[in-house]
Amino acid sequence: MKKQLLSLFMLVMIFLASSSFGQGLENFNNYAGSSGTYTSGTFVGQDGSTWSYTQCRSDRAIVAPSPCLGKGRNPTANVTSGLLLNGCGTLSFDYKQGFSSAVNLNVLVNDLVIGNVTSPGGTGDTANVHNSGPILVNASGSFILKFKQADSLTSGQVTIDNVTWTANSGGPLPEPTNYPTSFTATPSPFMVGLTWVDATGAQAPGAYLILASDQNNITAPVDGTPIPTDANLADGHGALNILQGAQSGSFGSLPSNKTFYFKIFPYTNSGSLINYKTDGTAPSASALTPPTVIIDSIHFTNKTFSNWILKNVTGPQVWSIDSIHLAGNPFSSMSGYSGSAIVNEDWLISPSMNFNNYNNEALSFVSAYKYTGSPLELFISKDYDGVGNPGDYTWTPLSANWSAGNFVWTPSGSINLSATNGASVYIGFKYTSDATAASTWELDDIVITGDLLIGMNEKTANEAGFSVTPNPASDKCNLKFNSTGNKEIRMISVIGNSVLEATTNQMSYSLDIHSLSPGIYFIQVTMPESKSTQVSKLIVQ
Numbered sequence: 086m087k088k089q090l091l092s093l094f095m096l097v098m099i100f101l102a103s104s105s106f107g108q109g110l111e112n113f114n115n116y117a118g119s120s121g122t123y124t125s126g127t128f129v130g131q132d133g134s135t136w137s138y139t140q141c142r143s144d145r146a147i148v149a150p151s152p153c154l155g156k157g158r159n160p161t162a163n164v165t166s167g168l169l170l171n172g173c174g175t176l177s178f179d180y181k182q183g184f185s186s187a188v189n190l191n192v193l194v195n196d197l198v199i200g201n202v203t204s205p206g207g208t209g210d211t212a213n214v215h216n217s218g219p220i221l222v223n224a225s226g227s228f229i230l231k232f233k234q235a236d237s238l239t240s241g242q243v244t245i246d247n248v249t250w251t252a253n254s255g256g257p258l259p260e261p262t263n264y265p266t267s268f269t270a271t272p273s274p275f276m277v278g279l280t281w282v283d284a285t286g287a288q289a290p291g292a293y294l295i296l297a298s299d300q301n302n303i304t305a306p307v308d309g310t311p312i313p314t315d316a317n318l319a320d321g322h323g324a325l326n327i328l329q330g331a332q333s334g335s336f337g338s339l340p341s342n343k344t345f346y347f348k349i350f351p352y353t354n355s356g357s358l359i360n361y362k363t364d365g366t367a368p369s370a371s372a373l374t375p376p377t378v379i380i381d382s383i384h385f386t387n388k389t390f391s392n393w394i395l396k397n398v399t400g401p402q403v404w405s406i407d408s409i410h411l412a413g414n415p416f417s418s419m420s421g422y423s424g425s426a427i428v429n430e431d432w433l434i435s436p437s438m439n440f441n442n443y444n445n446e447a448l449s450f451v452s453a454y455k456y457t458g459s460p461l462e463l464f465i466s467k468d469y470d471g472v473g474n475p476g477d478y479t480w481t482p483l484s485a486n487w488s489a490g491n492f493v494w495t496p497s498g499s500i501n502l503s504a505t506n507g508a509s510v511y512i513g514f515k516y517t518s519d520a521t522a523a524s525t526w527e528l529d530d531i532v533i534t535g536d537l538l539i540g541m542n543e544k545t546a547n548e549a550g551f552s553v554t555p556n557p558a559s560d561k562c563n564l565k566f567n568s569t570g571n572k573e574i575r576m577i578s579v580i581g582n583s584v585l586e587a588t589t590n591q592m593s594y595s596l597d598i599h600s601l602s603p604g605i606y607f608i609q610v611t612m613p614e615s616k617s618t619q620v621s622k623l624i625v626q
Contacts, residue, residue, distance in 0.1 A: 134167025172253030186241025262286025421518025443535025458524025
């Protein structure tokens with residue numbers, strides 16, 4: 086009978102509500118996702134508009150059918166309405182934790198976050214159905230409703246159902262009485278964190294708009310004109326919409342050694358009724374990002390290990406690239422299981438890095454694992470030769486925040502490497518298994534950063550092993566090498582993304598850079614035969 090009686094009742098209620106109270110409802114009766122597989126698609130909602138779902142499954146229903154938004158999916162899991170009419174006064178819905186990971190789900194109206202729901206996590210909560218309670222929206226006219234994972238990596242699977250909303254009939258709220266206090270910008274590598282103390286007074290804000298710029302020229306927003314969230318400051322401007330109570334936000338993927346400016350404006354309502362506080366002086370802050378650069382990184386997007394070193398010490402299995410299980414996002418994987426557990430020792434090792442050129446070196450990555458077996462280990466060495474058996478050299482263990490299992494992707498945190506100096510430093514991940522247990526470990530987004538020492542960011546051609554001309558450049562630049570042999574060329578942005586890759590065995594090479602955005606890049610040249618790597622800076626105009 087799958088929801089037939091409930092659907093009939095709700096259709097009647099929708100008719101009555103829309104004719105008298107302007108109320109809407111969506112119970113996902115027409116959603117047709119897959120069981121056990123995350124898929125994307127569309128369906129016709131109870132209101133007659135076309136809803137869409139991205140990276141959802143159907144087998145964790147509240148009242149079947151209902152979508153379960155995935156965790157760590159690419160693109161980020163979400164459910165989005167078509168164009169809904171008559172505005173939205175308040176909104177509520179049911180939700181349930183899909184697996185053991187805690188829920189962290191954002192609710193957006195017209196691309197502005199107007200609410201967030203969470204759960205305690207753990208397997209004990211998977212049977213409990215929660216309700217968001219009424220979320221105040223106060224959006225007039227047509228609107229689009231979206232449910233989206235708050236964090237694309239860690240937000241737990243969550244099922245939603247029985248979404249109800251009232252028409253916007255309560256009237257707009259006045260502007261907030263006061264500004265927030267203690268507005269502070271704190272820089273860290275490639276990002277700026279923002280904190281404040283929530284505003285108080287007769288009319289509290291519903292949310293805050295934070296405007297950002299790479300120039301000290303921020304102007305106040307205009308009432309009735311919402312500014313959507315834009316966390317990308319590549320064009321020099323950005324914005325965040327943060328709910329009252331959160332008291333923090335951040336902008337990431339920022340260039341190093343650059344000053345950014347911020348102002349915060351509290352507001353009430355949304356849509357054409359949005360009402361910003363702009364009188365008086367809005368709190369402002371600024372921050373200079375540290376001179377941090379990417380020493381080396383690997384994201385496996387090209388489905389190779391590039392200049393990283395694979396050492397198979399024992400056993401038939403080796404590190405490999407998995408481009409199947411996380412659609413559109415390849416990662417590295419190692420398992421010592423093939424029909425049964427097999428004795429293995431396998432290393433994934435970075436290229437040689439000159440830590441004498443940097444301060445405050447740090448490492449980060451994400452990991453996932455499943456099945457019984459020895460934990461993955463992390464080491465650093467400054468006497469490894471890049472060729473031999475790692476066991477013949479000195480490796481110092483490093484601590485990291487590892488995945489708890491069940492293939493849950495987990496950020497390592499920032500791992501401090503500043504205690505190690507040397508002209509030839511290696512990072513090594515060591516996998517082991519035995520004849521009784523062999524876990525599967527997965528790694529991605531390995532990034533080593535450091536703050537360039539003054540005078541180290543400009544090297545001569547002899548020091549770098551190659552020259553770059555012209556520099557700055559806008560269309561093409563030419564590389565001239567000091568040695569023969571094969572060269573692997575990689576161009577890296579300041580946030581660690583590989584934007585260009587090539588190979589050559591010639592003494593010179595021309596790079597076509599006309600499509601790159603202006604900014605600072607690093608050209609990394611690896612000589613596979615000698616396992617040596619040199620880096621030089623290029624400014625693209």
